[in-house]
Amino acid sequence: MERPGRLLQLSELRVRNTAYEVSLSRSLLTWKKRVSSSVYHTFKPSLCHSVAVSEIISVREEEENSSKDDGSWRKIRERQERDCRRAFTVSYVERGRNHRWRCAEVSFICPDASLCQRWVHSILEQLAALSCRPKHLLVYINPHGGKKQGNRIYEQKVAPLFAQAGVTTQVIVTEYANHARDHLRTDAELKQFDGVVCVGGDGMFSEILHGLIWRMQLDSAVNPNSPEEALQPCSLRIGIIPAGSTDCICFATVGTNDPVTSALHIIVGDSQPMDVCSVHHNDSFLKYSVSLLGYGFFGDVLSDSERKRWMGPARYDLSGLKMFLTHHYYEGTVSYLPAKGIMGTPRDSGRCRSGCVVCEYNGEAFTQKGEKYKLDESFDTESDDEWRTVRGKFLAINAASMSCACPRTPKGLSPAAHLADGTTDLILVRKCSRFDFLRHLIRHTSKDDQFDLAFVEVHRVSRFRFVPRQCQSDSDLNLPEAHKRQIFGPLCRDHPACGCSPHYSSWNCDGEVLNHTAIDVRVHCQLIKLFARGIEEMTVLEEVTSPCAI
Numbered sequence: 300m301e302r303p304g305r306l307l308q309l310s311e312l313r314v315r316n317t318a319y320e321v322s323l324s325r326s327l328l329t330w331k332k333r334v335s336s337s338v339y340h341t342f343k344p345s346l347c348h349s350v351a352v353s354e355i356i357s358v359r360e361e362e363e364n365s366s367k368d369d370g371s372w373r374k375i376r377e378r379q380e381r382d383c384r385r386a387f388t389v390s391y392v393e394r395g396r397n398h399r400w401r402c403a404e405v406s407f408i409c410p411d412a413s414l415c416q417r418w419v420h421s422i423l424e425q426l427a428a429l430s431c432r433p434k435h436l437l438v439y440i441n442p443h444g445g446k447k448q449g450n451r452i453y454e455q456k457v458a459p460l461f462a463q464a465g466v467t468t469q470v471i472v473t474e475y476a477n478h479a480r481d482h483l484r485t486d487a488e489l490k491q492f493d494g495v496v497c498v499g500g501d502g503m504f505s506e507i508l509h510g511l512i513w514r515m516q517l518d519s520a521v522n523p524n525s526p527e528e529a530l531q532p533c534s535l536r537i538g539i540i541p542a543g544s545t546d547c548i549c550f551a552t553v554g555t556n557d558p559v560t561s562a563l564h565i566i567v568g569d570s571q572p573m574d575v576c577s578v579h580h581n582d583s584f585l586k587y588s589v590s591l592l593g594y595g596f597f598g599d600v601l602s603d604s605e606r607k608r609w610m611g612p613a614r615y616d617l618s619g620l621k622m623f624l625t626h627h628y629y630e631g632t633v634s635y636l637p638a639k640g641i642m643g644t645p646r647d648s649g650r651c652r653s654g655c656v657v658c659e660y661n662g663e664a665f666t667q668k669g670e671k672y673k674l675d676e677s678f679d680t681e682s683d684d685e686w687r688t689v690r691g692k693f694l695a696i697n698a699a700s701m702s703c704a705c706p707r708t709p710k711g712l713s714p715a716a717h718l719a720d721g722t723t724d725l726i727l728v729r730k731c732s733r734f735d736f737l738r739h740l741i742r743h744t745s746k747d748d749q750f751d752l753a754f755v756e757v758h759r760v761s762r763f764r765f766v767p768r769q770c771q772s773d774s775d776l777n778l779p780e781a782h783k784r785q786i787f788g789p790l791c792r793d794h795p796a797c798g799c800s801p802h803y804s805s806w807n808c809d810g811e812v813l814n815h816t817a818i819d820v821r822v823h824c825q826l827i828k829l830f831a832r833g834i835e836e837m838t839v840l841e842e843v844t845s846p847c848a849i
């Protein structure tokens with residue numbers, strides 16, 4: 300734990316009816332109850348609490364005593380009422396189970412009003428010095444995401460916390476799909492904001508991502524249609540209040556899908572850089588992706604589930620079962636550029652966690668200002684002989700730029716993938732039996748390694764391309780036509796004579812269906828930042844939460 304440093308305040312104050320020694324340094328607020336022993340004074344850990352200043356939400360002088368154990372004895376009540384006028388309450392982050400954060404409160408009763416004001420002033424001064432905290436946010440709410448609770452979640456759980464922390468907002472409830480994206484691209488006056496918040500699922504996040512990146516490139520005269528251009532990083536951080544169906548981006552960056560936890564990460568001004576993949580078809584831009592780009596199984600599950608939106612999040616399970624039974628495979632060529640000079644592999648046992656050294660090491664190498672790559676031979680530019688090619692029949696081709704952990708698979712599609720290492724994990728699942736594919740799927744939910752199967756391979760790459768087999772002669776295939784043919788696929792795939800092959804899938808790009816199958820994907824290291832800090836290790840949790848160890 301951080302050393303307290305020079306004390307800014309040190310007083311004996313009361314919490315309820317117990318005296319505590321309360322101290323404030325630049326980094327810590329600590330309150331300790333003195334316990335006399337026969338030999339020396341000690342502090343029992345349970346009687347010593349400590350909160351990082353960076354995790355204080357707010358401080359306020361209290362008009363009324365909020366303590367509830369005042370009994371009914373008139374004299375005690377009268378005395379407490381006098382005391383109330385000299386109390387101040389600190390709200391701070393408290394860690395719960397499964398990476399959840401809550402807002403806890405403690406009220407300190409001061410012997411006189413001026414001491415109370417000095418305390419409040421000192422704490423406010425420390426909070427004001429935290430330059431990473433957002434003051435004014437632009438909030439977009441998708442009222443139709445997930446279980447259609449976006450409005451309620453924001454109004455009941457998030458807005459009161461923002462108000463308490465003194466964060467002001469401009470709130471826009473979207474009226475149609477791509478409303479938020481288009482508003483960010485052209486209309487929003489971004490200079491006045493310290494961040495953008497989306498209330499919704501991965502699809503809503505994708506809108507914010509596209510709006511912000513596009514705007515940034517236009518403002519910096521970068522051509523987003525060129526797959527070769529290095530993109531301009533976004534200066535505004537993005538916050539996600541989960542109110543969608545999968546909420547994988549929130550889960551994989553915070554460790555839980557909980558609106559209050561996300562709101563608190565926004566308030567304390569956390570910052571988590573993230574890789575973004577650009578997806579192009581020839582020289583035209585298609586989409587950006589931060590989590591899953593999936594062709595075959597996950598593409599089909601998504602396309603099928605779009606027709607079942609009315610079912611809410613359960614649509615994915617039903618479409619998942621249907622697509623599992625349908626058992627489509629797809630032919631094509633995957634070419635990829637293995638990531639070079641980086642730390643880490645997709646089979647590592649280590650995980651990307653808060654303060655990840657792999658992301659730091661690789662990120663520094665990739666993001667040297669004004670250079671494409673570090674001037675290191677291992678970061679040589681992409682030459683043709685470094686590309687590798689795999690041809691075959693695939694049940695699924697997945698690129699996971701982060702673990703893609705979510706409640707359906709708490710360890711993720713690629714458990715060792717990193718949020719900000721400049722790479723994506725390319726997972727190729729070749730044609731196999733239904734039984735084997737089920738084994739692979741089930742392993743996403745257990746400790747067993749989903750890559751340790753003969754028909755699965757995984758590569759950590761910085762770029763890849765896919766061309767479906769028939770596209771090699773007709774590279775601009777459009778999907779409606781492909782889907783027409785696919786209708787007959789399940790009946791006829793094993794009878795080439797009927798002429799209904801080939802089969803095309805579509806790409807699932809962070810939950811959006813792409814309208815091209817032949818794509819060129821490039822990872823842009825740490826292009827955006829989220830109001831998050833990555834998933835905290837348990838050891839970090841134990842160190843930071845009160846009670847403090849002395």
Ligand SMILES: CCCCCCCCCCCCC/C=C/[C@@H](O)[C@H](COP(=O)(O)O)NC(=O)CCCCCCCCCCCCCCC
Pocket residue numbers: 500501502503543544545546547590591597600601615616619620623703705707708712737740741743744807808809810811
């Ligand atoms: C048999 C158990 C199999 C469990 C397999 C779990 C794999 C789940 C991988 C999830 C990856 C999630 C990546 C994130 C994608 C999201 O961007 C995206 C959009 O999210 P949004 O709606 O919030 O905007 N979500 C999705 O594309 C949803 C993918 C969900 C796929 C669920 C698949 C369920 C498979 C069920 C197979 C059942 C076989 C049963 C056989 C008896």
Ligand SMILES: Nc1ncnc2c1ncn2[C@@H]1O[C@H](COP(=O)(O)OP(=O)(O)O)[C@@H](O)[C@H]1O
Pocket residue numbers: 440441442443444445446472473474475476477478498499500501502503504506542543544545546810
């Ligand atoms: N007001 C709106 N009406 C209809 N669709 C919207 C609206 N706002 C956003 N969308 C779209 O809804 C889709 C799903 O949103 P999302 O918040 O990700 O929910 P879910 O996780 O349930 O898919 C996204 O593609 C988004 O562009």
Ligand SMILES: [Ca+2]
Pocket residue numbers: 574699700701716717718719720721722723
């Ligand atoms: Ca990555």
